[in-house]
Amino acid sequence: MKSTSLITAALLAAGLVTSASASSTVTVSGTTYTEVFITGSTAFRAFAYEAVAFGTVFDSAPTVVAKGGGAASISTSSYVAYGNIGGQPYLLNFDLTGSEAGLAAVYNASAGTSVAVTYPVSGPLFTGTATLAGTPIPTAFVNPTTAGFPATVTAAPDLAFADTSAAVSLNPTQNGTLTDFGIVAVIPFTWAKGYNSAPDASWTDLVNVSIPQLSYELTGAKKASYFTGKTADTDLVYLIGRNKGSGTRVNTFLTLNYGLSKSIVQYAPANSTYSSTVLTAGSVAPITSLAGLDVVGNDGFDSGGGVATTLEDNITGSHLITLGYIGLPDFLGSLSTGTPATALTLDGVAENDGNIINGEYAFWGHEHLYGQASPSTAALAVADALTGYVTVNGGAPNEALGSRSSAAGALESVFGNNASSTTLAGGHEASPNTQSSYAIDPVLMLADKPSDSGYPSQF
Amino acid sequence: MKTCLRISIAVNLMLVAGLVFIWSTRPKVGMPAKSSLVVLAVPPAQPRPAPVGPAAARPEPAPFRWQQLENRDYHIYVKNLRGTGCPEPSVRAIVTADVAAVYGQRRRMLEEKLARLADSSWSNRLALAGSEAGMRTELQNLPAAQDRLIADLLGLPPAPKPGATPPPAGEPNPEASLPLVFQDIDPVKLNLSPEDQMRLAYLRQSFLQEIGGAGQDTADPAYLARWQAAQPKYDSLLQGSLGNEVYNKIQMIEYQQTVAEETARLNSKN
Numbered sequence: 004m005k006s007t008s009l010i011t012a013a014l015l016a017a018g019l020v021t022s023a024s025a026s027s028t029v030t031v032s033g034t035t036y037t038e039v040f041i042t043g044s045t046a047f048r049a050f051a052y053e054a055v056a057f058g059t060v061f062d063s064a065p066t067v068v069a070k071g072g073g074a075a076s077i078s079t080s081s082y083v084a085y086g087n088i089g090g091q092p093y094l095l096n097f098d099l100t101g102s103e104a105g106l107a108a109v110y111n112a113s114a115g116t117s118v119a120v121t122y123p124v125s126g127p128l129f130t131g132t133a134t135l136a137g138t139p140i141p142t143a144f145v146n147p148t149t150a151g152f153p154a155t156v157t158a159a160p161d162l163a164f165a166d167t168s169a170a171v172s173l174n175p176t177q178n179g180t181l182t183d184f185g186i187v188a189v190i191p192f193t194w195a196k197g198y199n200s201a202p203d204a205s206w207t208d209l210v211n212v213s214i215p216q217l218s219y220e221l222t223g224a225k226k227a228s229y230f231t232g233k234t235a236d237t238d239l240v241y242l243i244g245r246n247k248g249s250g251t252r253v254n255t256f257l258t259l260n261y262g263l264s265k266s267i268v269q270y271a272p273a274n275s276t277y278s279s280t281v282l283t284a285g286s287v288a289p290i291t292s293l294a295g296l297d298v299v300g301n302d303g304f305d306s307g308g309g310v311a312t313t314l315e316d317n318i319t320g321s322h323l324i325t326l327g328y329i330g331l332p333d334f335l336g337s338l339s340t341g342t343p344a345t346a347l348t349l350d351g352v353a354e355n356d357g358n359i360i361n362g363e364y365a366f367w368g369h370e371h372l373y374g375q376a377s378p379s380t381a382a383l384a385v386a387d388a389l390t391g392y393v394t395v396n397g398g399a400p401n402e403a404l405g406s407r408s409s410a411a412g413a414l415e416s417v418f419g420n421n422a423s424s425t426t427l428a429g430g431h432e433a434s435p436n437t438q439s440s441y442a443i444d445p446v447l448m449l450a451d452k453p454s455d456s457g458y459p460s461q462f
Numbered sequence: 463m464k465t466c467l468r469i470s471i472a473v474n475l476m477l478v479a480g481l482v483f484i485w486s487t488r489p490k491v492g493m494p495a496k497s498s499l500v501v502l503a504v505p506p507a508q509p510r511p512a513p514v515g516p517a518a519a520r521p522e523p524a525p526f527r528w529q530q531l532e533n534r535d536y537h538i539y540v541k542n543l544r545g546t547g548c549p550e551p552s553v554r555a556i557v558t559a560d561v562a563a564v565y566g567q568r569r570r571m572l573e574e575k576l577a578r579l580a581d582s583s584w585s586n587r588l589a590l591a592g593s594e595a596g597m598r599t600e601l602q603n604l605p606a607a608q609d610r611l612i613a614d615l616l617g618l619p620p621a622p623k624p625g626a627t628p629p630p631a632g633e634p635n636p637e638a639s640l641p642l643v644f645q646d647i648d649p650v651k652l653n654l655s656p657e658d659q660m661r662l663a664y665l666r667q668s669f670l671q672e673i674g675g676a677g678q679d680t681a682d683p684a685y686l687a688r689w690q691a692a693q694p695k696y697d698s699l700l701q702g703s704l705g706n707e708v709y710n711k712i713q714m715i716e717y718q719q720t721v722a723e724e725t726a727r728l729n730s731k732n
Binding site: 170171174175176179218256257260261262263264265452453454455456457 | 661668695699705706
């Protein structure tokens with residue numbers, strides 16, 4: 004039996020780590036569980052799920068149920084997992100809404116405030132003030148007290164996964180006060196162009212984008228010739244991307260050194276709608292002309308799924324190209340559809356595990372786990388089970404990659420357990436230079452960036 | 463002594479020139495706050511004058527007196543200079559020239575002593591070998607000490623002494639330089655949004671936290687190690703947070719200031 008909770012309690016008593024005392028409980032099928040709410044990055048959801056469902060977080064395999072009562076999977080964002088941790092009953096309740104939204108919500112919970120992240124939107128689809136989904140706190144945690152889990156609850160989260168450190172988040176002053184449980188993974192992203200069933204020359208020639216070119220693309224659509232160097236490539240290239248709650252977006256800006264507060268010009272299919280001020284993708288449908296796109300300005304999709312759906316829209320005959328930045332779970336998911344997006348190389352380098360590990364490919368971020376400024380004993384126990392923060396690292400967050408990395412816990416063990424998986428191997432596979440994982444084992448890295456920003460170089 | 467007199471006259475002439483400049487460029491209504499470094503060093507001495515309408519009668523300024531600025535404590539003198547609205551580049555130029563003059567004197571004294579020692583007998587040199595080595599070390603360390611004093615007087619965090627710890631084999635021992643986040647940045651000139659300014663303030667505060675706060679022992683090798691680890695990280699964070707355009711402008715400001723300070727130092731030696 005694991006002794007995580009006992010060790011955590013001992014370290015708390017010794018004053019090596021600090022904790023607030025408040026934890027909530029919930030009774031499911033006659034058993035009372037200590038409940039820990041987890042939110043944050045959607046790009047990292049696959050590994051979080053693997054660690055919880057199959058890793059060493061729980062003493063034995065937990066019961067895992069998705070919102071609505073169905074089976075959860077690596078692509079599920081709202082689910083519960085319950086069982087024993089260190090001999091004590093725990094229920095982990097997930098509602099993953101994005102890195103920035105997650106940090107904002109944990110800060111609100113930590114500071115006892117209730118501030119939603121809002122921003123102005125002006126475009127043909129919506130004009131007004133948008134509220135970032137998941138703020139001030141997530142609203143779609145699973146309600147485990149109702150049989151079949153059909154209902155959801157709003158709750159103040161204890162923990163959040165973020166694709167960057169708090170230093171480059173929407174509000175570093177606030178989020179810098181949170182407890183950093185350290186780097187748990189390297190999270191990759193890719194640039195991809197939309198599906199085209201009968202490609203023209205512009206689409207065919209567009210195989211690579213460079214960092215300087217992309218910085219300019221963020222300010223508005225550019226001709227394909229700008230990227231390809233061929234004057235005959237006159238199709239316009241339109242940017243499809245995420246809203247301000249997205250860690251993918253923050254990493255995009257950081258990789259391009261664009262400036263985190265600057266606005267960009269993005270587009271969405273005309274069949275998109277705003278649902279409670281959140282840009283929501285419509286069904287996959289052909290885009291036959293420029294009228295098939297609408298400008299959404301500085302706004303974007305709340306999830307990578309919206310970007311993937313748009314890139315699956317067939318643009319044949321439209322004389323435009325959709326270009327998106329996207330996390331690997333959504334991009335690889337698109338590949339299994341009948342209308343897949345196509346990855347582009349960045350500065351001539353393809354996205355794959357090997358190129359990231361070696362420092363050749365620059366579009367990736369440091370995945371962190373954050374908690375409230377004074378996490379509850381329960382939150383600390385769960386964070387420790389996920390990262391080894393207390394029992395392995397003595398209350399010091401892992402801030403390094405490669406041989407200096409102290410990444411541990413269930414999340415670290417997930418990488419080594421999935422060497423045969425095509426998406427969860429994290430660099431442990433036989434041929435990393437031909438495979439793309441959802442995230443990379445931080446211990447395997449041979450390179451790092453000087454901070455959340457900058458270009459990687461080998462140690 | 464003639465040299466000292468000349469230096470003294472030169473420094474005083476510079477101070478007078480600075481004061482004339484201050485007088486002619488007193489804070490104007492609506493003038494943006496110039497240096498956010500003041501936040502890290504000393505709080506503004508006086509609140510800015512309240513805006514007045516164009517038709518409002520402007521009272522005649524009280525006649526300027528030296529006593530308004532002079533103070534036995536040079537830190538307070540610098541604070542007073544800033545309090546009068548003296549532009550930050552002028553404050554830097556005045557401080558740099560003053561410190562360079564003092565260290566110039568010390569350098570010349572050491573050089574003269576070493577020269578006399580070199581001309582003395584071998585027995586005398588052997589007897590004073592320890593003293594000679596000490597003087598040579600001090601001479602070698604003068605530029606760094608001068609930089610630290612300038613940084614201290616300007617309210618910048620003190621850079622640790624370069625070379626305080628031997629570098630690992632095969633690795634260079636880069637000098638400790640001031641992170642770009644501490645450059646004198648005019649948010650209006652650089653068109654920084656309120657969010658950018660918040661990020662800048664956060665990075666400055668966060669850097670200080672990471673190196674262990676102000677008031678560190680600059681000879682502490684651990685302090686040097688913390689500084690050297692944090693400095694490139696915060697330059698990179700600044701570039702990522704504010705973007706290439708702003709970052710390049712800040713680098714240009716740093717270059718211009720370095721040139722201005724070096725020029726002032728060279729002028730004070732001549």
